[in-house]
Amino acid sequence: MSSTLSTQQADLDAEFGPVLITGGTGSFGKTMLKDLIKRNVSEVRILSRDEEKQDLLRNTLKSTNVRYFIGDIRDRESVDRAMAGVDCVFHAAALKQVPSCEFFPIEAVRTNILGSENVIRSATAARVRSVVCLSTDKAVLPVNAMGMSKALMEKSALAIARSLAAQSPTTVSMVRYGNVMYSRGSVIPLFINQIKSREPITLTEPTMTRFLMPLRDSVALVHHAFQNANQGDLFIRKAAAATISDLVLALLELFDVPEHPVEEIGWRHAEKLYETLATAQELAHSQDMGDYYRIKMDSRDLNYSLYFSEGEKETVRHEDYHSHNTVRLDVEGVKALLLSLPEVQAELAAW
Numbered sequence: 381m382s383s384t385l386s387t388q389q390a391d392l393d394a395e396f397g398p399v400l401i402t403g404g405t406g407s408f409g410k411t412m413l414k415d416l417i418k419r420n421v422s423e424v425r426i427l428s429r430d431e432e433k434q435d436l437l438r439n440t441l442k443s444t445n446v447r448y449f450i451g452d453i454r455d456r457e458s459v460d461r462a463m464a465g466v467d468c469v470f471h472a473a474a475l476k477q478v479p480s481c482e483f484f485p486i487e488a489v490r491t492n493i494l495g496s497e498n499v500i501r502s503a504t505a506a507r508v509r510s511v512v513c514l515s516t517d518k519a520v521l522p523v524n525a526m527g528m529s530k531a532l533m534e535k536s537a538l539a540i541a542r543s544l545a546a547q548s549p550t551t552v553s554m555v556r557y558g559n560v561m562y563s564r565g566s567v568i569p570l571f572i573n574q575i576k577s578r579e580p581i582t583l584t585e586p587t588m589t590r591f592l593m594p595l596r597d598s599v600a601l602v603h604h605a606f607q608n609a610n611q612g613d614l615f616i617r618k619a620a621a622a623t624i625s626d627l628v629l630a631l632l633e634l635f636d637v638p639e640h641p642v643e644e645i646g647w648r649h650a651e652k653l654y655e656t657l658a659t660a661q662e663l664a665h666s667q668d669m670g671d672y673y674r675i676k677m678d679s680r681d682l683n684y685s686l687y688f689s690e691g692e693k694e695t696v697r698h699e700d701y702h703s704h705n706t707v708r709l710d711v712e713g714v715k716a717l718l719l720s721l722p723e724v725q726a727e728l729a730a731w
Contacts, residue, residue: 397467398423405433407563411595427462453495459502469511481526492529504550512605517558517655524650541612553609558591562723580643586625589654589703593619612677621703630714656702663698
């Protein structure tokens with residue numbers, strides 16, 4: 381068994397030439413980078429705007445296999461410089477904070493839509509083998525500017541994938557996932573900080589549900605897309621969900637502070653009661669791959685009758701896949717998942 385796994389790992393490592401991660405100093409980018417270093421990938425390039433974060437990452441990792449490119453995906457020239465000679469691209473750069481995108485929606489357009497198009501077109505021009513674009517559950521039935529911009533990123537990626545000739549060496553694919561636990565801006569570090577500083581936990585709506593995915597699962601999802609994608613595929617990893625109130629209770633029990641104050645502040649602007657990972661219409665064109673769904677590209681061309689004059693019956697056999705109807709974790713289940721996170725383990729050890 382051990383020998384077989386080692387052989388499979390070696391085969392997987394051999395698949396990678398130079399890899400580019402856009403937004404490589406973010407939560408996902410750093411986790412993917414460390415994973416690729418463990419796989420002994422010959423060269424990983426980081427493209428991001430923040431030289432301070434790059435310098436911190438460089439001094440922390442001390443890896444000779446990593447090259448750092450200062451640039452912005454809004455600037456095609458800086459993307460092209462980082463792209464030259466790359467084998468595959470993991471596109472994670474984005475504006476991800478809902479309030480930021482609400483206040484500055486055009487900035488979300490410039491980064492999440494136009495910047496993403498720069499990355500994909502640069503990859504196809506450089507004849508990169510694979511580009512995997514990261515999206516979010518907020519792109520499905522979006523109610524805020526961040527989700528809307530990510531939805532249009534998906535549509536732009538699909539349009540490019542659809543336009544590529546059959547003999548194109550580049551495969552464009554996407555992944556979509558929900559809340560990544562302990563990522564930048566997520567509620568878990570916020571709640572832990574409030575516990576440790578003895579401030580009330582600010583709970584929005586107790587019955588809200590959210591998908592819960594460890595960073596390791598988001599990395600596994602991207603690897604799955606890289607290994608399995610056909611042109612224009614979108615992959616979703618099935619995930620459990622929990623109510624926000626159960627998440628809070630789990631943290632209070634882990635930190636043994638049952639009397640810690642909790643303040644209900646109500647729904648924030650541009651929030652949903654639950655998040656959706658796939659619509660019924662998408663699932664009608666999906667392949668169930670066990671832990672994953674593959675949603676196949678809509679390959680219709682500019683024959684508009686296919687959009688306006690023809691319908692389909694398959695959609696009615698499905699329902700949307702969302703955080704209200706997926707596997708629901710109770711408090712004990714949330715605690716077990718939290719305890720699997722190194723960051724939570726470190727917080728508890730220091731408590």
